[in-house]
Amino acid sequence: MVDKVGIIGAGQMGSGIAHVAAVAGLEVVLSDVTMDRAKAGLETIDQNLGRQVAKGKLSPEDMKAALGRIALADNIPALSDCDLVIEAATENEQVKVSIFKELCKTLKKDALIASNTSSISITRLAATTDRPEHFMGVHFMNPVPVMKLVELIRGIATTDETFERFKTFCDRLDKTTAVSEDFPAFIVNRILLPMINEAIYTLYEGVGNVEAIDTAMKLGANHPMGPLQLADFIGLDTCLSIMQVLYEGLADSKYRPCPLLVKYVEAGWLGRKSGRGFYDYRGEGEPTPTR
Numbered sequence: 233m234v235d236k237v238g239i240i241g242a243g244q245m246g247s248g249i250a251h252v253a254a255v256a257g258l259e260v261v262l263s264d265v266t267m268d269r270a271k272a273g274l275e276t277i278d279q280n281l282g283r284q285v286a287k288g289k290l291s292p293e294d295m296k297a298a299l300g301r302i303a304l305a306d307n308i309p310a311l312s313d314c315d316l317v318i319e320a321a322t323e324n325e326q327v328k329v330s331i332f333k334e335l336c337k338t339l340k341k342d343a344l345i346a347s348n349t350s351s352i353s354i355t356r357l358a359a360t361t362d363r364p365e366h367f368m369g370v371h372f373m374n375p376v377p378v379m380k381l382v383e384l385i386r387g388i389a390t391t392d393e394t395f396e397r398f399k400t401f402c403d404r405l406d407k408t409t410a411v412s413e414d415f416p417a418f419i420v421n422r423i424l425l426p427m428i429n430e431a432i433y434t435l436y437e438g439v440g441n442v443e444a445i446d447t448a449m450k451l452g453a454n455h456p457m458g459p460l461q462l463a464d465f466i467g468l469d470t471c472l473s474i475m476q477v478l479y480e481g482l483a484d485s486k487y488r489p490c491p492l493l494v495k496y497v498e499a500g501w502l503g504r505k506s507g508r509g510f511y512d513y514r515g516e517g518e519p520t521p522t523r
């Protein structure tokens with residue numbers, strides 16, 4: 233039985249997972265490298281819970297109770313008595329591996345571990361832990377409180393019992409699950425990210441500007457967000473990491489990351505989270521296209 237969940241990384245995904253777990257009645261420890269980062273995650277949760285209260289989807293009492301179930305931490309040993317830990321740190325294999333190494337030193341032996349990675353091999357990540365049989369990919373979608381899907385990815389060693397326990401956990405969070413084999417970027421990002429990368433090539437080659445490309449896909453294909461707006465929303469660093477995993481993992485030139493995406497990331501223009509990407513979010517009004 234999972235009662236207490238640890239989350240590592242309090243960015244947009246970690247805070248979203250903490251949000252839905254706390255609303256579902258679980259105790260949550262949300263950790264990041266500094267207390268300031270963890271507090272920023274909690275502020276995001278506070279705002280998004282407030283949104284749900286304003287829409288009448290959650291009572292003010294339930295919001296207060298959910299916030300009361302979230303503890304913050306700036307270190308990994310603080311998660312040692314959790315029943316299940318979800319890693320939602322930056323999409324970088326070295327960062328994730330060093331987190332798992334440290335986590336396994338103190339985490340209780342029967343606890344489950346998951347990664348929310350968008351693309352990296354679950355079998356490879358699991359092999360860096362002391363419990364590959366109790367490890368899985370549990371891939372939430374952004375924004376977590378709104379999106380129904382969670383992809384479940386087994387590593388080669390994941391047991392049936394571990395799979396069932398994670399499935400029960402996702403059911404409790406009222407999410408719908410889809411099972412993916414452990415291939416680069418799984419199902420959603422194998423399909424979605426090449427579309428976003430192609431939109432960036434379309435911009436790079438001057439076929440259209442930012443506004444034209446996003447308007448075309450919103451009104452011409454009924455996408456809720458244009459692909460460049462969505463790239464900014466995901467984070468351009470995350471988009472580039474996923475494309476690199478696809479390119480290297482599948483060894484096919486069709487996954488080559490667009491040089492313009494590389495340039496934006498090198499500039500530190502990471503999208504919404506850094507204030508600027510294909511749009512500039514730093515002004516008062518509507519975001520303005522940067523190309």
Ligand SMILES: CC(=O)CC(=O)SCCNC(=O)CCNC(=O)[C@H](O)C(C)(C)COP(=O)(O)OP(=O)(O)OC[C@H]1O[C@@H](n2cnc3c(N)ncnc32)[C@H](O)[C@@H]1OP(=O)(O)O
Pocket residue numbers: 280281283284287289349350372373374375376377378379420421424456457462466470
């Ligand atoms: C990269 C990966 O590894 C995998 C991924 O996640 S890929 C990204 C997947 N996500 C997407 O593709 C998202 C595409 N975009 C959308 O679906 C929509 O634009 C959106 C749901 C994000 C926002 O929708 P919108 O209609 O423009 O905005 P808005 O009206 O403000 O919000 C719609 C609803 O979501 C709620 N909402 C939006 N963001 C929220 C958040 N962070 N927390 C809680 N509620 C939120 C709003 O309150 C609103 O609720 P109601 O339906 O009850 O009114």
Ligand SMILES: NC(=O)C1=CN([C@@H]2O[C@H](COP(=O)(O)OP(=O)(O)OC[C@H]3O[C@@H](n4cnc5c(N)ncnc54)[C@H](OP(=O)(O)O)[C@@H]3O)[C@@H](O)[C@H]2O)C=CC1
Pocket residue numbers: 240241242243244245246263264265269320321322323324327331348349350351371372373374465466467470505
């Ligand atoms: N963005 C998206 O749409 C989706 C992302 N994902 C995946 O979720 C994960 C997180 O992404 P996202 O939330 O968008 O990224 P963010 O950049 O918003 O958040 C990542 C957080 O992890 C922190 N962090 C970095 N290193 C460590 C560490 N060693 N220990 C603890 N925390 C650390 C970062 O701190 P700092 O900033 O100080 O480095 C940051 O606060 C990634 O694996 C991503 O691929 C999955 C689904 C959708």
